[in-house]
Amino acid sequence: MIYNGECLTDSLMSGMPASSYKNIRLLTLNLFLRPPLVKNNQSDHKDARVKYFCQNIIDNYDVICLQEVFSTMNSRRSQIISSAISKGFLYSTHAPAPGFFRPQVIDGGLLILSRFPIVETDFLGFGNGLFPDLMSYKGILHAKLQIGSKNLHIFTLHSQATYPSNSQETLNLYKEARKEQLKTSVAFIKSKTQSNNDSFFIAGDFNIDAFSDEYSSILEAFQELEVIDIIKSVHGKSFSTYGIRLPSGEPEETVLSHRNENTRDVAIDYIFLSKRGDSAVFPECTNVEPFYISNHPFTRISDHYGVQTTISIT
Template sequence: MVLSFNRYEGVKAGKSYLFETRVTTPGGDTYRLNQKMEGTWWNSTLQHGGETPADNSGWQSDRAIHRLSGPQELAFAAKFTGRYDDLHYMLTPPRQVEQPEADEARLKVASYNVWALPVIAASIGERLALLPEYLKGYDALLLQEVFDGRREGFLQALAKEYPYQTRVLDKPGVNIHDGGVVIVSRYPIVREAQLVYPQCTGTDCFADKGVMYAEVIKGGKAWHLFATHTASFDTDEARRLRQIQFGQIRTLAASLKIPASDTVIYGGDFNVNKRKFADDYAGMLANLNADEPGYGGYTEATFDPRINPYAGGPLSGGANVEYLDYLVASREYGAVCHNLNSVWIPRSSDGSLWPASNLSDHFPVKGEISR
């Protein structure tokens, strides 16, 4: 909450009360959030508005979402509460638009836990409908938690740009969820494989967690992508299992007889919080035999309840701020000369989500990899 005021006590009939909150960005742009309350003999009325460096809404008194252009979009709306309305204001940065990478020696890939977990996750259908517009311009996407039954429409929408898709990680038999991991690609996938981890702990056992593999051919050369979602939570057992699972990913790679000169990328929701467990992070890189990437974008976290309410839910991560998602290059295969992991924060003021704005409880990671 930014501002609260009483609309009944002390309000005088015939008097106007003006409120202005100024929000200044690190770049120096100022946004004004305006309210005007007028006292009546029985109550008060309220109008609301906003200003950006480029636009001004004037006074509004409805419950529609109003959007103002500027360096960042300012959107606002009144929301009925049963008595007096609440006012929601939202600043949304311009959508990050990626352009396809033409260089055959470079791969631009994104890893994203999309939080399509039935019963637990919020607004799954609405978010899956919006996400494809925010995932354009990559060579391949490594996706996790693609569990929900509406994923077919989501994957079909992605297929317009990423027509080559692996199956969703799964194993024979009955479980509450399959693995929820899938790789989609702009370029042909000529081979795929999977491994469901043989051990699990806690509620992770309700899903077929494991790793999905795809051999992607770009410009006649192979890139070998492994997408995983490893053990969740920070219990001693989960932390132990994660390190075992990293070794199992390498074992799968070895079984595929990948040429030593080809590039191998491991990515996904590794569930290793490098902010808190430095030894686990070092163990992750050692057990994968992978080089540490460079870090850019929002370097604080990939899971941050301070700026993403979805991450703060009691059935998500609570108050923990965590860096969990990675794209790393193997040292056992063809060398890479550059690997930058950049976290970005996609948000939308779309009415289907309002007043929420985030598209998952995790933030996606872009990997720019050169060989």
């Protein structure tokens, strides 16, 4: 909630009932929970980070969009959902398994947790991933939330990653894949929102750097949706969310991050808000969140920063 210009962390469980709650704390975070045996360094500390996330972070929000919560050969997604339920997140939806006849072997890793009723949900797979994304059923996940008499649509996605390559042709293929995925996403979002005037968010790991020329591909694709990049809108600039580089040039995080990625210093995680409807963000609560952790073998909850905001629904 917002009160006297401050971001409060009162949970719905200890305050107003969900039916009357109008200020909503939203987080998007790539939680970096890849399948078992996959790791960058000595350990990804997946189980310990899940435990910390459930015990210390979930309670601070009302709607959480997560990426890279892969359920293949592990129960971490189920653990997060169970813990969330105990904290008042009675509703959730996630990306489905790819299915027997699809080329992918793992799910898309998307998960939405909500304190508010999810009255409609859907998923659309991209189907054009390039190695090693070809193995994951990446796509865009939709949840329609009922907040009192209002509806709020949440979309979360995780698009094609860029993998280190000396070939400009390969790098261009990654960009083209993301461009097609944005086009697919826009059609999907329109199918869920064009017949109403409900507010909606698009949140996730776009793998498109806000400091690069490719950022224009997001603006071009989303132009007809009439949305704003809330970080840039509030702060007048973007902030790095992955591969953070210190002023000395050294990587900020080395436990989870790959040595080829830990100084990329890119802004690839976003929340976009539709300009229609009756919703508005609170600038003082809109920022990137590093989730620094002390006294643990890992220094952050993920190799990504989260992006968070508080919105009003009136």
